[in-house]
Amino acid sequence: MPSHRASHRAPRKSHWRRNLSVALSVVIIGGTAVWWLSRADPIETPVATTSDAASTTSPSATKKAMKWSPTSIESAAAKTLANDLSLEDLAGQLIIARHRNNAASLALVRDKHFAGVMVTSPQILDVSTNDPLSQIKAFNADIQEAGGERDYPVMVPVDQEGGLVTRLKRPMTPFPTFMSAGAAIAGDPKQGAQAVAGATKASGAELRAAGFNTVFAPIGDVTIGAADPIIGTRSAGTDPAIVAKSVVAAVTGYSQAGLISAVKHFPGHNVSADSHSALPLLASDKKRLADHDLVPFKSAIAAGAPSIMTGHLNVSSIDPGVPASMSRKVITGVLRKELGYDGLVVSDSLGMGAVVKRYPGGEAAVQAIKAGSDLALMPADNDRAYLAVLAALKSGEIPEKQARASVARVIAHLLHADAAPQLNGDAGSHAIESQALSAAAITMVSEVCGASDPVTAVRPSGSSAAVANFKAAAKEAGLSTSGGSSLAFTSSRSAYADIVVSTDRPYALANSTAPTKIALYGTELPAMRALVAVLTGKAEARGKLPVDGIAVKQC
Template sequence: MARTQHRSRSRSRTAATAVLTVLVLVGAAGWWTRLAPDGDGAGTPSAADRSTTSRAEAKEPSGWGPTKSERTQAAVLADALPLEDLAGQLIIARSFSNEQSLALVRDKHFAGVMVTGQQILDVTTDDPLTDVKAFNQQLQEAGGDRGFPVMVPIDQEGGLVARLTDPLTTFPTFMSAGAAIAGHGDEGAAAVTAATKASGAELRTAGYNTVFAPDGDITIGPADPIIGSRSASSDADIVAQAVVAAIDGYSQAGLISAVKHFPGHNVSTDSHKGLPVLDSDRERLRSHDLLPFEAAIADSAPGIMTGHLDVSAIDKGVPASMSRKVITTGLRKNLGYDGLVISDSLGMGAVMQRYPGGDSTVEAIKAGSDLALMPADNDQAYDAVLAALKSGEIPEQQARDSAARTIAYLLHSEASRELPGDPGSHTEQSQQLSAMAATVVAHPCPVPRITSVSPTGSSDAVAAFRTAAQEAGLPLGGGTSVALLGPGVPAASADVVVSTDTPYGLARSSAPTKVALYGSDVPAMRALVAVLMGKARALGKLPVDIGLPPPTRC
């Protein structure tokens, strides 16, 4: 355990140092300034890029990722795919039904299937995880003649974005990672790594091999429309450290992770509804938005997910997910990234309004994405990609290189040691992260002794708090009023107000004691109850500015 934490801290420091080195070397002529403003940034693939032999002779990679032999095997498998299979291998299907999803994998060679919403988990059964495991196994069986696994991804960031909850261990929002690192440095980073390693172990046991997390976005504060507590902080350096710590944990669990949403969903418009403009100039991009992704690349990030963002300083009017300047020239050539590039969901408003039918899938692949995620219509997307391959609109060798990257990571994940991952077996790691993140924002002097509590808030949060209080022997009813301030609730009034998502509402709340918690599940509430009972100190640090002075020292 100590060796694992030491390795994680060392890798975090190494990645941070690597980022600073890159910035020093790049200087005023940063990678964004090297993008040709008037060209398409496409360039011509070199002979080495086109050669399977050259790909196979690449140096043995450092960090978690495909070995040289796995890359060689992947290149051979990718080059043997007929065009009809190659087209499917570039797409992760949107699941409308289990039957259709299995058919897409079996008959059209789709790379994988993304299941979301109510379809993912039927909580009405006695054993709700059984159906999930069974379907994930059926997906692998549907692609059983490939010689490599089917990609089975999940959105499981923690907090509000967690497609699977009970019976798996639940984890707090990623903003907890920022608070833990801001308050505890390397120890906080180690808690983040332990949490993502634990989450990854349970996800692999459930049949997943890919997680679309962590967020490399830097929240813009209360005006943030969709990212919010999914971001670790408004401080780019804190986000970079949190991303590296999270990647380390997922990689230790053998899970392919994908940092999102490149080059940063640091905007005031929700890309589910329209195309946001990331109005950073080149200097701001270099010194702020890109730092978490540079850290991720230095830490051998397996995947990066592109965002549907108009990066106006680079490719005005074109979503980053569709921009060859941003992906092929920027991310690939200038940042030197050779991991998986995955588009954000192609069923989102930012692209559906501009690229009808299968056009968005073709454009994402042409721009340099290895995998086009969740097109609005799977069959239209497949037909469009196949036609583009046959016409040469999508270069065949580029497509085979993309397939080889995906296959190599799937082979590596399959070969990685599977850690113990019994459902719900990692509440200690979840609670420890919440304990590291918990932040006292205000308190009276002297600090009052709490002997009984009356919680208010959402029914789920109150139920979790009551469970934690009863376990700890803290009487319920009367005494100190505790208001649990959840997402979308602007303020509260009580003896103690606790934010369980972003902490901005604490500034508007009326309470002598204010605590930022970043989570509302039972492990988070156990950490909170320990603080209220005086058994633990809340030494996290706010990762965002909420307009309040530091708490008074007693």
Template sequence: MSASRRARRLAVLIGLTVVALVVAGGVVWWADRDTSSPGSPAAAPSAGDAPRAKAAKEPAGWGPTAAEKDQARSLAEGLSLKELAGQLIIARSFSNESSLELVRDKHFAGVMVTGQQILDVTTDDPLDSVKAFNRQLQDAGKDRGFPVMVPIDQEGGLVARLADPLTTFPSFMSAGAAVAGHGARGEAVVTAAARASGAELRAAGYNTVFAPDGDITIGPADPIIGSRSAGSEPETVARAVVAAVDGYSEAGMISAVKHFPGHNVDEDSHEGLPVLRSDRERLRSHDLVPFAAAVAEAAPGIMTGHLDVPAIDKGVPASMSHKVITRGLRDNLGFDGLVISDSLGMGAVMNRYPGGDATVEAIKAGSDLALMPADNDEAYDAVLEALRSGEIPEQQARRSAARTIAYLLHAQSSPELPGKPGSHVAESQALSAAAATIVAHPCPVPKITGVVPVGSPEAVTAFRTAAEEAGLPVGAGTTVVFLGPGSSGGSGDVVVSTDAPYGLASSAAPTKIALYGRGVPAMRALVQVLQGKARAQGQLPVDVGVPAPKRC
């Protein structure tokens, strides 16, 4: 898609999204009167329920074809109740052996591997063990007639479960800076980076990525989202999200925009239940805009957040709320993709829903997939019992299974893009180059002929590599101070933030640069700027309290 065509489409998309959410008589979010009830036939509409005449029409964006939906419906109807219970859960991996057993013996939809278990760094090829296990997962489910879901958290920046030998990508806030600074060209760069990341993940054996982040950061008080967000302006975040979803889809990856209806709060849901204090008007005009844009763009998945939204369903986590998921996301926004809960082992829900209750409540509320329960076996037993008793309506569960299966079949049939893991450095560097933002500079801009890098060890190491490659002498000259995540500021000739840029406000330096990344590709983009070979024309996607730099 050309840059001009992308710009026109996104402008129309964002405009229509905002109008639909705000104008009375249009899409009305969470009408005061609930016209459906959990488990009713109308409570969880899906493409799987559409009349066959309508099913013949192919979707406009990336997604299951009519034939794939038909095949998925048939496969879902053929599941026994025991298999159906497992198909609604993505397991938390405690060991490779137990994970394979859950897929093979209890028909779990997939397995989420996190932490140290994801990568065996003692092998000569650290990615080899990852690919081998992902193949084992598919082999464990080979008799089901469709792929096992193998998801990963790989947003870029601080949330990247796999590092070397995969290409390192900057935080998603870089997408906001690129979009804000370059418009359509920035959107194209974001799409290219997401496509590249998705291609590498597919080559490693993954078919699902829990990204991009549709949250709108609240600023320095943001305890957990931070640079994972594209910014603080709804339209900028929406444009970045849509561009990233396009890239993942082009790579044949199932993406999931998170954390609906917006983790725009000052508390970490890993520890407690945050309260999203937006009233209905602010929900329409602010928090929901990126998600509505993603829905309009046929995003494959939406991940719900563990958030108390008093304006909609006070005291009930959004991830457990029928009003939020079925009435809001499904009925009112018309979303027909996959709904996935956030991890059910988080503090926001564990203390409120003991045992397998959290898993049952998430599914009853309208989730297709319950992610990472604290105890896999307890969750499975609870879901099976709820299916047997009718607490989870069987037809609702089969619709969810059909929806998941259809996307897995479509991802499997999508062509794999060329390029092995680690081969997309150019796309990562291009994103950092488009995002790099000059926050302050002297006039005239001095010529830098040598540098002394200090500060964040990871950033300094990456910068040394990039500087030496470019022939920029290291060890004497301009002091370049790198601020790591959470840094309160620094002092030097040049101060560079490598995560959220808030520390630049309290930094003492004639030159301040927001970079949004710490890897070698980001540092190569920075070196080009320092050498005067490139201009940093990204735009701050958040307010850091620093006046715009003067023109020289």
């Protein structure tokens, strides 16, 4: 097993570039010889889509400006590489491993050609060390080293949505929950989209510098509201149009950082059950699917989203009783053919309760790939999944042509991400972008009507983390935290104080009788700085509630 050195093995990257240059000096496309160049096609720069931009730019030009996808040369190179794989290597290249321990994960990449490794908390960082990020950087470098003979990068993904789903914490810059994107865009579509793209670009730069090339974000699901058991503020809101704009802005930022993003969970986790434990019923008929659930994904596809993750959902109007992640009717029929999506398709984790009991052993991986997924994510048992996929390839149950096309898509996107310019990715260096998103999102739900003076002293209460971060932000701004108005932070329960601030789901504000109610969507220091600026009168609350069911007091 390679040692955990903190250095980034620079020769590893030049190795696959050098081998590609030699092995693919001539690529045959449509019968025409094309010389391999390091980068013959320019990277198109994605821009945030807004109604203003759409009014002055033709649809084709807008789509071209948004497109972040492999170049023709990268795609041709990827096809050659995929076609050269043995069936044994092809089987591994269709799976992203579930991390058990470092040695086992590295062996899967090195010996069985797994596409990548998904490392989740608590294993992802040892926060007890003085430099917790060095551990994950070293392991990510080891992963690439283990795949050193394949002539293209190994996929190293991470769940880093912001808010509650943040696998990498200290010393990375903390970002607020994705509902902040919906609040920012609902408040001001143009400036909100810029704040969202700026935040995801900043987050993506830090992730890429840490050795990740893929992020499983943003959420394209439209939350059902207060009854939502798992998505909640991971969603941008209850309005499909707002969610769609939020997703496009987020994908834009990630693409600018050179990171493969994955919009999830197709066709929309807009349900009242948690797919981690059961198979939820998505009861939308085809019209509601088209007009509601699929709206954010359609926008993501039009914007050139690199990847889409499927959800474990029983879509009764399309393929009743079959999880969408296992359904050829949903993936190949709707996503590929009806919506015309030609990017990467990855399943949700195959170790979740919605599928693991229905598809034992390695069957879940086989079914996901047969249905049209390019990558089977985190099977419950890596080795059994590999053997099942290999057997299905040999028997023809998984068509070899389909499998090689999937692998070519994966390789092409990895090459494209690897060739993108490296931005400043110093861990913790993007508090400004995080605060800008919170400042655009913070929402005044109700306030004392009439003239009111800025707050000069406030007594905070609530969660210890929120209070600690608020006190730090208040101290920076010269705001006293002893005496004065009472302020209560709440994430789920109603509370009373002079000022009540929700830091996650804003629904508790509906039951509060506080004279001033504010939705913040975050607990970290950058979010608290935005809150302090509003309380002290240095900034206005510019966001707008992106969810239904909470009355906004009008003065």
